[in-house]
Amino acid sequence: MAAGWPPAISLLLLLALLLPVTASSMVLPLFGNVYPVGHFYVAVGIGEPVKPYFLHIDTGSNLTWVECHADGGSCNKCNTVPHPLYRATQNKRVPCADARCASLHQDVGKPKNCGAAPQTCNYEIQFLEGSSSRGMLVHDKFSILPKSNAHAADIAFGCGYEQVEASGRNEKVQVDGVLGLGRGSIDLVSQLKQLKVIAKNTIGHCLSYKGGGFLIIGKDMSTFPLKKWAPMAPGQPRYYSPGRATLHLDARSIGGADPVEVILDSGSTYTYLPNALHKQLVPVLQATLRKSLQVVKDPSLPGELCWKRPEKFRSVDDLKKEFKPVMSFNFGNEVTMAIPPENYLVVTKQGNACFGIFAHNAKYIILGDITMQGLLVIYDNDRKQLGWVRADCNKPPKSISAITSRI
Known part of the structure; x- marks a missing residue:
């Protein structure tokens, strides 16, 4: 040590x-x-x-x-x-x-x-x-x-x-x-x-x-340029939840119209879906992929879904070339969270692309670090509201105006 x-x-x-x-x-x-x-x-x-x-x-x-x-x-x-x-x-x-x-x-x-x-x-x-x-x-x-x-x-x-x-x-x-x-x-x-x-x-x-x-x-976050804020779910005193959401892959609904409670958890590396929802999502995603992508086992994430292509994946930019579908969580009131491929995939040391959304036995969705990358996520406890906005996370903003994206 x-x-x-x-x-x-x-x-x-x-x-x-x-x-x-x-x-x-x-x-x-x-x-x-x-x-x-x-x-x-x-x-x-x-x-x-x-x-x-x-x-x-x-x-x-x-x-x-x-x-x-x-x-x-x-x-x-x-x-x-x-x-x-x-x-x-x-x-x-x-x-x-x-x-x-x-x-x-x-x-x-x-x-x-x-x-x-x-x-x-x-x-x-x-x-x-x-x-x-x-x-x-x-x-x-x-x-x-x-x-x-x-x-x-x-x-x-x-x-x-x-x-x-x-x-x-x-x-x-x-x-x-x-x-x-x-x-x-x-x-x-x-x-x-x-x-x-x-x-x-x-x-x-x-x-x-x-x-x-x-x-x-400790900063007053209300002045950040977010067009929509989601109220914190009142029935969730310990965890940060923007409420219930439906899951979509591009325009296709996954899991039907019944929304599921979502928890924002930076302590979780990956994102977790209830078993039934995950089971419905995977084949729909698979059907959108090119035939050149083959399912493989990867020792970095044993038991999880991984793909390889003829040449190894090396970066997030490579993911964008092979994976096109965008997921989204729709919370209602026009508040959504878009999840492009780089927010649900990781590139491993073996050069494979592995699915960073796992199944679990709980009835709620945990949004972990993989899905929150590239977002400024705001937890405003004073006003009991949550917000997120696309931002450059490679350096802290010198002023509020440095963050120009929106929900």
Whole structure:
């Protein structure tokens, strides 16, 4: 494990200090990609003296947490992460009687579990894609700008000492934990607003097809040039949902006229459809493809649908040449999300094109990172509305006018 910042990222982190930051909002660079990293993440500092951590941005999680050593000992079940595991001292534990402990358990929908130690606020959280984390709630100085105590705030977050991956095995990962950006009261943005570090309970992210992008926290997003906003679904207190939508492939309806609830989740690398909807979509898509494309197995995404052509796929531009159908989610009131091929396919190391929309057993749709690439997605918690707009995600906008596309 690295003791500090990897050399390839050090210069970028220095540039992060130069990004537009005011007393009420901030813009942070993102690192990572859909494939092969599988995460988009920010670099932050925690503790005094500050130590570096990479956190996966996750709008589907209310809790920010890092993998850590439990009770001063070793981690019970941790992944291999980029930096030394966080260690929480006794005075950093959030007591079970603390209001933040009650907020955490209200957010995760479970009663408080204080365990054997009366001063420990324990938790267990389940993520949408099947993984889980157990740990205790702690608090420490959290520097949203890396390698500096500037703009640091004392934030409650999770010390996760037992991770269970969806694959059933612990893995080598490129992040140390999760930056919780969900709708709950314990998420990072809510805490920063309460501490007056930012003025608005808003988030915006832009994920680049080339990897990286940027994250906006605390800005007044209502003035961005979006012609349509979708209200947040009132019956979904923990996740960001613009409501129910129907799925289309070009002009053809998939799944009929019955709409399905959609969740925007930057913590999911790929997009997931209910089994029945996915089963209807695949043959319709297959029927549109050229005969030169052959279905193959790819070790990068075992069990998923992949295609090869006589010459290897090398880039997003190659995808556009071979795959033409555009998917779309129609939310009603003329609010739609168009999904071109580069938002539902990945190019693997083997030079194949693999379908990045998977089936799952749930009754809702999860829109993950692959589908949100090339979009500035806005989560306006103050006005309870969501919006998205095509944008250049390769560099943060210097002004609102720099983003000129529309829904």
